[in-house]
Amino acid sequence: MSVLVYIESQDQQIKKSSLEVAAYGRAVADAMNTSLIAVTFGLAYSELLSHYGVDKVCNVQTEGASYFNLSRHSATLARVASEEKAAVLIVSGSANGRYLGPAVAMKFEATYFSNVIGLPLSFAPLKVKRSCFTNKAFNYSTSHKEKVVLSLAANTYGIFEKKVNMDQRTVQYASSTSTLEVVSEEKSTQQVSIADAEIVVSGGRGLKGPENWHLIEDLAAVLGAATACSKPVSDMGWRPHSEHVGQTGKPVASNLYIAIGVSGAIQHLAGINSSKIKVVINNDPEAPFFKAADYGVVGDAFEVVPVLIEKLKTLKGN
Amino acid sequence: MKILVCISQVPDTTSKINFIEDNKAFDNQGITYVINPNDEFGLTKSIRLQQQEQAEVVVASVGDTSADAILRKCLAIGADRAVRIDTQPQDGLYVAHQLASFAAEEAFDLIITGRESIDYNGGMVGAMLAELLQIPFVTNCINLEKKGAEIHLEREIDGGKEKLKGEFPLVIGAQKGLVEEKDLIIPNMRGIMQARQKPLTIRAAEELEVSSSTLNYEKPPAKGPVKLVDPENLDELIDLLQNEANAL
Numbered sequence: 001m002s003v004l005v006y007i008e009s010q011d012q013q014i015k016k017s018s019l020e021v022a023a024y025g026r027a028v029a030d031a032m033n034t035s036l037i038a039v040t041f042g043l044a045y046s047e048l049l050s051h052y053g054v055d056k057v058c059n060v061q062t063e064g065a066s067y068f069n070l071s072r073h074s075a076t077l078a079r080v081a082s083e084e085k086a087a088v089l090i091v092s093g094s095a096n097g098r099y100l101g102p103a104v105a106m107k108f109e110a111t112y113f114s115n116v117i118g119l120p121l122s123f124a125p126l127k128v129k130r131s132c133f134t135n136k137a138f139n140y141s142t143s144h145k146e147k148v149v150l151s152l153a154a155n156t157y158g159i160f161e162k163k164v165n166m167d168q169r170t171v172q173y174a175s176s177t178s179t180l181e182v183v184s185e186e187k188s189t190q191q192v193s194i195a196d197a198e199i200v201v202s203g204g205r206g207l208k209g210p211e212n213w214h215l216i217e218d219l220a221a222v223l224g225a226a227t228a229c230s231k232p233v234s235d236m237g238w239r240p241h242s243e244h245v246g247q248t249g250k251p252v253a254s255n256l257y258i259a260i261g262v263s264g265a266i267q268h269l270a271g272i273n274s275s276k277i278k279v280v281i282n283n284d285p286e287a288p289f290f291k292a293a294d295y296g297v298v299g300d301a302f303e304v305v306p307v308l309i310e311k312l313k314t315l316k317g318n
Numbered sequence: 319m320k321i322l323v324c325i326s327q328v329p330d331t332t333s334k335i336n337f338i339e340d341n342k343a344f345d346n347q348g349i350t351y352v353i354n355p356n357d358e359f360g361l362t363k364s365i366r367l368q369q370q371e372q373a374e375v376v377v378a379s380v381g382d383t384s385a386d387a388i389l390r391k392c393l394a395i396g397a398d399r400a401v402r403i404d405t406q407p408q409d410g411l412y413v414a415h416q417l418a419s420f421a422a423e424e425a426f427d428l429i430i431t432g433r434e435s436i437d438y439n440g441g442m443v444g445a446m447l448a449e450l451l452q453i454p455f456v457t458n459c460i461n462l463e464k465k466g467a468e469i470h471l472e473r474e475i476d477g478g479k480e481k482l483k484g485e486f487p488l489v490i491g492a493q494k495g496l497v498e499e500k501d502l503i504i505p506n507m508r509g510i511m512q513a514r515q516k517p518l519t520i521r522a523a524e525e526l527e528v529s530s531s532t533l534n535y536e537k538p539p540a541k542g543p544v545k546l547v548d549p550e551n552l553d554e555l556i557d558l559l560q561n562e563a564n565a566l
Contacts, residue, residue: 068475068480070454070455071454094476095458095474095475095476096475096476098441098457099445099457099458099473101441101442101445102410102441102442102445102446102449103445103446103448103449103455105442105446106445106446106449106450107449111411111529111530112410112411112440112442112446113530114439114440114441114442115439127533129536131439132437132438132439132535133329133335133436133437133439134436134439135538136335136537136538137335137337137535137536137537137538138535138536138537138538139438139532139533139534139535139536140532140533140534140535140536141530141531141532141533142530142531142533143529143530144527144528144529144530144531145529145530177452178454178484179454179484179485180454180456180482180483180484180488181482181483181484182480182481182482183470183481183482183483184480184481185475185478185479185480185481186478186479186480186481187477187478188477188478192477193476193477193478194476194477195476195477196476196477199565223566231499235498235499235500241460241494241495242474242478242479242495244494247331247355247436248331248355248356248436248493248494249494255565256559256563256565256566266331266332267331267332270331273538276565277559277563277565279555279559280544290544290546291541291544292541293544294544294545294563295544295545295546295547295555295558295559295563296544296545296546296547297546297547297548297549297552297555298546298549299549300549303549304549304552307552308552308555308556311552311553311556312556315556315566
């Protein structure tokens with residue numbers, strides 16, 4: 001028996017969400033008294049994983065494996081999971097992790113649970129806590145199959161180091177059974193994506209127009225944050241849809257979420273609920289966001305934000 | 319061209335979420351059900367293809383009689399016919415199996431699901447349906463264009479988008495961006511009248527083993543009150559974020 005984790009990398013760097021998956025996988029393997037095996041795709045150096053409790057890493061070194069391909073990745077993972085007699089296979093809550101999870105579960109004949117929070121509550125049968133109703137509730141679910149695939153909710157478990165001796169082996173990349181091919185990938189010019197950001201700065205209708213977005217961008221720049229927006233802002237075309245966070249937009253699970261001129265409609269709050277610390281700056285003290293926030297400033301964004309930017313610049317300069 | 323749009327009914331996005339029966343069941347009281355928003359983006363896309371490519375649009379849902387109103391709304395929006403698979407949806411795999419057994423009987427070129435439902439947030443039915451039917455799947459789909467036999471697609475990824483090329487048959491997971499919010503169709507009186515004449519077929523469900531169950535639900539603990547900071551004293555905000563929240 002073993003626990004298997006899917007490790008995602010970008011530009012030869014292991015993604016933070018995958019280090020979290022490795023640390024989580026270590027804890028699951030410990031609870032099951034078994035070993036932790038990682039699978040990497042097109043990653044030249046995987047030694048870093050030995051610092052996160054990985055007992056063995058299976059590296060797919062075939063040319064082109066660093067490009068995500070659902071058909072090839074899922075078939076490879078399912079095959080390695082069978083070879084390693086995995087009982088639990090874990091993916092992150094990244095876009096690719098959530099794309100891969102259910103496809104691997106089918107090929108591996110396992111039950112799939114997404115948005116998993118915390119360690120399984122029991123193992124035979126497996127019982128997990130997961131978030132549902134777009135973070136407005138949790139549910140406890142149990143699997144009637146012995147094998148499971150879990151997708152870990154982003155930024156909920158944490159990253160813990162544990163140095164172990166790690167074996168390595170090279171595994172073959174499965175061939176494609178799909179007619180789909182990736183033509184190109186376009187990354188936005190943003191420094192950090194909303195999914196990977198520690199801090200997200202978000203603007204709403206209170207900013208009055210796209211010409212005022214320098215306030216959001218400048219604050220984000222000084223904090224190394226990603227920029228986001230509310231639904232009306234993206235619907236009016238002030239900002240691209242890819243920045244819309246909320247129930248029908250992107251979910252945010254950052255450490256810090258700063259909302260400026262966002263009233264806090266229930267759909268918006270649902271999408272950002274799994275962020276750890278929420279700050280609101282709004283001139284309307286009745287804005288619903290104040291009920292959801294940890295810290296709030298009742299004030300005019302056009303006055304507050306420039307002062308905040310200057311103060312943070314001074315702080316970061318030191 | 320033949321399109322299947324898979325529809326699930328979900329509580330309206332403004333709903334307050336509560337549970338009953340010792341937290342084992344969702345409290346329906348006062349809840350208005352709507353077409354899952356991600357499915358609605360997909361349905362709107364299918365209606366466009368119906369107009370551009372003379373496609374036939376079939377909508378299907380797994381559910382009891384309570385799903386009929388949502389399917390009638392899909393017909394009013396423009397779908398040609400509706401199928402309800404008569405059983406309670408158990409889990410994602412169960413729903414995918416029910417849909418697959420129906421889809422296998424008709425040669426659909428394109429099958430559309432939402433990227434996830436906004437109630438269970440499983441995000442799995444499309445992928446599982448594609449695996450069961452052995453056809454390719456693209457989730458978080460924000461663009462689909464038919465150019466002859468070639469299908470050009472875009473998938474939203476973390477921090478950007480990916481362009482793909484393929485051919486029918488395909489399964490996609492729809493989301494906002496596939497069509498714009500303003501393009502969503504509000505049924506007019508003519509559509510509603512026509513919907514009454516369109517076929518809504520009830521199909522018997524397959525007998526299946528269920529692979530997972532929800533045991534109970536829980537609501538997040540109530541949050542403490544917000545700490546307000548004077549806009550004249552932003553140093554305090556920075557201090558709180560740095561030293562109390564450990565977030566800077």
